[in-house]
Amino acid sequence: MAWDEWEQLKSEAQQRQQGTTHMQLNQLPVDPGGGSTQGDLKVSQKDLAAIGDAAYELNQAFEHFSDLARMSSIAAGDGLKGEGYAIGSALDHVAERWVDQVRSLLDATAHISNHLDYTKGAHAGDEVYIAGTLSSIATLDQGFDERKGS
Template sequence: MAWDEWEQLKADAATRQPTRTQLNHLPPEPSGGGGNPQGDLAVNQTDLAAIGDAAFELREHFGQAGKHARAASQKAAGGLKSQGFALGGALDHVASRWIDQCRSLLDATAHISNHLDFTKGAHAGDEVHIAGTVSSIATLDAGFSERKSS
């Protein structure tokens, strides 16, 4: 391609509409989307409670099973080491990594359960605040309506 051709292509491109990023999307629905007047995401307290309960139950059961597995692995590792098997050291290493991974999972499930409890309380507080604000507006509107009709 010659230099003149390149310059001509650049000039042609510059005269056209500037390039913009365009994201594909669906046109907005009259109801606000998804058929749900409040949006697509809907979670109720029953759903949150079930997830929190499942996380708590997983934590309890896995905590017990993890302790049992750790104890059995450490006992086996000790027995293998005492008999001179190199595998004993490797099993001991695996058992210590197991302990770390168990703690991580137990912490994560506790975090999920605690966060859902916090979320439930925060949203309950939001609901009280919103209800108070809306009722204040309704009272104010009623006052204007009374003055208008007098």
């Protein structure tokens, strides 16, 4: 784009904007029910437990089945090498790399399961703290109401 072209585009844009005010607000659409929402993300302890359990089950099943696949690949690689096929060595190499990838996935699923178990416990503790704080406020309110004679 030439300099003259750039200046012309700027001038045209400025002429279009003269006399008008432009504003853009980024927000959620208004709730048609009239209620106020604090967000749409909700999770229950039951949901967290189900996700953690699923991650644990995936971890256990993948560990078992991936080991079967690795052992089959090693056996096939050995058989092919014994018959003089070069692909046997390549299959051994794949089986070795497979172990690294499996460990990464197993670590990730274990991390998910453990983190969700921790989160479940942490939120349960938060609930107890919040309930205690709110009951303390209610006790203070009751004391003020009694003092006012209500």
